[in-house]
Amino acid sequence: MFKSLAAKSRIVELPRTLSITHSTSPHHHLHHHHHRFTTLTSSTLTFTLITPRHTFHNHTIIRSLNTTTTTKMPFETKSTIRSFGGKLFKLSHDSSTTTTPMAVNLYLPPAALNTSSPSKVPLLIYLSGLTCTPENCSEKGFFQHRASQLGLAILYPDTSPRGLSLPGETESWDFGAGAGFYVNAAREPWSSGYKMEEYVTSELPSLLLSDPEYAKYIDGSKISITGHSMGGHGALTLYLKNKGKYRSVSAFAPICNPSNCPWGEKAFKGYLGDDRKEWAKNDATELIKTDAWKGEQDAKILVDVGTGDNFYKQGQLLPENFEKAVEEAGVKGVKVRYQEGYDHSYYFMASFADEHVDFAAKHLGLL
Numbered sequence: 001m002f003k004s005l006a007a008k009s010r011i012v013e014l015p016r017t018l019s020i021t022h023s024t025s026p027h028h029h030l031h032h033h034h035h036r037f038t039t040l041t042s043s044t045l046t047f048t049l050i051t052p053r054h055t056f057h058n059h060t061i062i063r064s065l066n067t068t069t070t071t072k073m074p075f076e077t078k079s080t081i082r083s084f085g086g087k088l089f090k091l092s093h094d095s096s097t098t099t100t101p102m103a104v105n106l107y108l109p110p111a112a113l114n115t116s117s118p119s120k121v122p123l124l125i126y127l128s129g130l131t132c133t134p135e136n137c138s139e140k141g142f143f144q145h146r147a148s149q150l151g152l153a154i155l156y157p158d159t160s161p162r163g164l165s166l167p168g169e170t171e172s173w174d175f176g177a178g179a180g181f182y183v184n185a186a187r188e189p190w191s192s193g194y195k196m197e198e199y200v201t202s203e204l205p206s207l208l209l210s211d212p213e214y215a216k217y218i219d220g221s222k223i224s225i226t227g228h229s230m231g232g233h234g235a236l237t238l239y240l241k242n243k244g245k246y247r248s249v250s251a252f253a254p255i256c257n258p259s260n261c262p263w264g265e266k267a268f269k270g271y272l273g274d275d276r277k278e279w280a281k282n283d284a285t286e287l288i289k290t291d292a293w294k295g296e297q298d299a300k301i302l303v304d305v306g307t308g309d310n311f312y313k314q315g316q317l318l319p320e321n322f323e324k325a326v327e328e329a330g331v332k333g334v335k336v337r338y339q340e341g342y343d344h345s346y347y348f349m350a351s352f353a354d355e356h357v358d359f360a361a362k363h364l365g366l367l
């Protein structure tokens with residue numbers, strides 16, 4: 001009962017049959033085996049429940065209930081760095097989705113900061129590629145340049161949980177740590193914390209938009225999303241899976257059809273299992289063909305790919321498959337551009353960062 005409650009709801013009502021105790025000692029329990037701990041995060045309290053596992057004389061035995069009456073932890077600010085007239089905040093917070101501490105960078109433009117009463121600005125979420133942390137793009141993607149001028153905040157999440165110590169987690173650069181692929185893993189052991197889709201679409205924005213320090217700067221009704229490579233796949237799929245949640249999407253060298261490229265096949269097999277129908281639900285080229293998007297006349301999608309990109313040449317990105325699917329589905333408002341001679345690096349991204357920020361800004365009402 002509580003397990004499904006935990007899975008479906010963040011607002012937890014304590015059943016009347018439960019008594020609350022601050023004891024965390026298991027020693028007064030009648031039985032110690034088969035305990036199942038479920039951590040639920042409400043807007044103000046974190047409860048640790050032990051769910052009933054046995055019935056005795058037709059009565060459910062509820063062995064104990066422990067509560068930790070911690071209020072929801074706000075972001076911890078690790079450092080503050082001036083950038084293009086605004087500030088980049090390196091933040092850390094505990095995530096109940098990944099079950100780990102998570103690092104995230106937030107850029108606030110002067111429009112948010114430089115007034116006596118802070119004004120709320122729209123937000124662009126940037127999803128990074130394989131091997132990346134929040135640092136790579138905030139240091140050398142140059143998104144802050146145009147975001148500063150237009151008054152746009154940028155959120156740079158990490159690419160996976162860190163420190164779960166799962167077997168093989170840090171063995172390869174294209175799977176596990178640094179390579180969460182923005183899906184909710186369904187396969188053990190990854191399903192324990194590799195829930196980057198839920199983290200990025202739900203937990204992280206909801207924490208930010210209720211944070212005592214940072215919520216006052218962000219207009220949570222105006223969010224767009226962008227990303228690079230694996231993060232381009234993340235941006236496209238999260239946009240397509242959540243129609244209306246983001247105002248627009250753009251991507252640099254995105255993995256457009258992960259079900260048919262080596263990176264995607266490895267990741268989807270590992271995180272999702274062998275059922276290709278599950279893969280399709282996380283594949284931009286498949287999602288654009290679904291009923292939600294078929295015939296859409298104003299999709300608000302911009303993609304840039306460099307023709308000198310080795311991963312493009314090796315068939316990891318497959319933008320042509322995405323273009324073909326867009327065409328077949330009769331979707332309008334998708335622009336895929338091939339940038340002559342550009343590679344996969346930040347020289348490419350920095351060259352077009354202004355244009356991608358402009359694209360988002362236009363759909364966020366800033367231009």
Ligand SMILES: N[C@@H](CCC(=O)N[C@@H](CS)C(=O)NCC(=O)O)C(=O)O
Pocket residue numbers: 128129130131132136173228229230344345346
């Ligand atoms: N480590 C990989 C390359 C992975 C890679 O290019 N990652 C991109 C994202 S897909 C990146 O941003 N790397 C970090 C950086 O360049 O700062 C290799 O050796 O081929």
